[in-house]
Amino acid sequence: MDQWEYKTLKYKTGGFLGGKVNEEEFEDLLNSYGIDGWELISCFDTSVHQGQSRDIIAVMKRRAYLG
Structure with missing residues (x-):
């Protein structure tokens, strides 16, 4: 059975x-x-107000190597 490891990235948006x-x-x-070897599996933003994004969150996975 495949086993996976996951990584979450937080990307800050710019602007005032x-x-x-x-x-x-x-x-x-x-x-x-x-x-x-990371594959993007999900990506979403965190809202501040009125549709503006504060951060973009990207969730990634790759096959875990046991050994």
Whole structure:
């Protein structure tokens, strides 16, 4: 049976009140974890108010190597 390990990343948004995402930087971050075998399984934001995001939470998994 496959066993998995999980990682949760918190990515801070920018801007005076938050809500601005540097898409290239965020994509680079995800790609760097992907190179290490992590797969993105969920991604959501934490709201401040009126639809603005404070953080982006990314949940990743990869096969656990026992040994």
